Each structure stands twice: as structure tokens, then as C-alpha cells.
Amino acid sequence: MGKILITDQLDPLALQLISEAGYEFDLAPGPWTASALAARAQGYSAIMGTLSDELGAEVFASPALQVLATVSVGVNHIDLKAAEVAGVSIINTPDVLTDATAELTLAMMLMVLRKTARAEANLRAGNWSGWALNDHLGSQFSTRTLGIVGYGRIGQAVAKRAEAFGVTCLHHQRTATGLPGYCASLDELCEAVDLLSLHLPLSPQTQGIIGSRQLDLLGPEAVLINSARGGLVHEEELAKALEDGRLAGAALDCYVAEPAILPALLNAPNIVLLPHIASATHETRREMAILAVTGVLEVLAGRRPSNLFPSP
Secondary structure: OOEEEEOOOOOHHHHHHHHHOOOEEEEOOOOOOHHHHHHHOOOOOEEEEOOOOOEOHHHHHOOOOOEEEEOOOOOOOEOHHHHHHHOOEEEOOOOOOHHHHHHHHHHHHHHHHHOHHHHHHHHHOOOOOOOOOOOOOOOOHHHOEEEEEOOOHHHHHHHHHHHHOOOEEEEEOOOOOOOOOEOOOHHHHHHHOOEEEEOOOOOOOOOOOEOHHHHHHHOOOOEEEEOOOHHHEOHHHHHHHHHHOOOOEEEEOOOOOOOOOOHHHHOOOOEEEOOOOOOOOHHHHHHHHHHHHHHHHHHHOOOOOOOEEOOO
């Protein structure tokens, strides 16, 4: 039987599934460049990588390779065309991280609106001298109108949670939903809300979808939240809008050139920056690993898994 190469530590239950299926695996911690991984992975039937790995064309040159799994929903780090030409199946992990991502998105909204990171830093620095009427004033979440860009599972899960706080929710995506609160254009949505949350995949159509025009339409009292893909936002234009007071705040969990962070973002006022942790719960990462492993084993057994990318 073939062997499986794994580039990050998976949950023990996922590794147990591999052993029970009779396959051997090797752990080769990344992140990997495409050329280095191609050399390391020669002779393996399957590779299990992550968003941190560069899964370019070289990786698919090995004739033994049958399937590549990414323990993520996103596949932008994979050369899908090269995989198709090589006849290598691609596995990802959709659906299982909906709740975790929605929960963190709400946390990000509250952090930036209530300015909790700044308040905690002030306390830890020894600058708190006691309760004061006008210290650390933020904005109330329940008074906001939230715009959701991309109304799939995660977008809808965010709306459900926000509505429990009394927030009014509107949404936009390229295909009309027919649901209450639908805005026909992104511009219309930006003009109608003062809190915007992004829940789109990254594609040529969505690259840089939020720039100066959209930020200006949101206005100086608005806040931008991005827990989806860094490339959705023009980071330089976001930093400039915050610096100029054309936007009240922002919270980001993903970046254009991860793990590098644009210095202008680090220096921008009222911005919360998190290290891509939207799905980072024990429960979700376990489910992601198990889903990826299950898909790999299905392909190696000659079956079509439910999480084959693109979806059947």
C-alpha cells in the first residue's frame, strides 16, 4: 500500500484512522515551498498539507501521487490546473468550520466596537487608576446595521448570531438570494450599513473587492471585519482610510501576504489584528483533520469522497 506524507501535526483521532486503514504515514512539518515539498514527497500516494504550504505545479510531478488534501476550506495555495493535468484528486474541508468562524467573527466585531484590546493593554501597562465615566468608550453592537458580503453557510451563521444581539442584518452576493435583507449591489450594501463583514472565497472576481470606494461608501462611523481571505481587501487603502478617519475601525484575521503583516496596518488606529485563528478550536480542527483524512482514504480506496474539490 502507498504512504501518506503529512506536513502538520493532525489530531490523534485522524492519525488513528490512517493506521486502522493499513496505511503508513510520515510527518514532515512545514511550511513547505513547492520545490522542496516536491523533492520530499517523491513516492508518496497522498500528501496532506495546509494553507501554509505552497502546493504548486512541481508537487504534482510525482507519478505515485494520487491525492492531495488541504486541511482548510481555501484552495488558493494549490495549483489546481496542474493537479487536474496530473490526474491528482484534491480534497478540502468545507462545512465543518462554520460555527467556529462565525463565533470568532462576532468576537472580532465586539473587540473593535468596544475597544477591548486597547482597554486590556492599558490595564496591563499599569495605566488604570479606577473607573471613570468617559474612559474607553466604545460603540454599542446592538445599534448597528451589519452588512454581510457572501451569504453562504458562514455568512448566514454570522447573521443568526448578530440578530440575537438585536443587530439588523443585510447581505449581498453575486447571485440573488431572494431572502429578506438582500442588496442587489455591493455599493448599495455599503451605503446602507455601518458594519461590514466579509465571507467570500478568494477568486479573480473577488480579489480586492474592498477598496477606497467601498470604504468611503461605508463612512467614518463604520467598521470592517474580515475573517475570510486577506486578498479581498486592499490593505494599503484600508490602512489609509483608518489613518485619515474615513473609517472608524477594522478587525482582520487574514492577510494578503501571510504571515507578513503590512506595516501600515500595524500602525493604523483602532484595528484588531488576529493570527488567522477563525477555525482554531479543538473541536473544529479535529473535525477538519478527520474530514481530510477520510477523503484521502476514500480516494486511495477508489471511491469518490464527499469533500472532493470542486464539489460533485
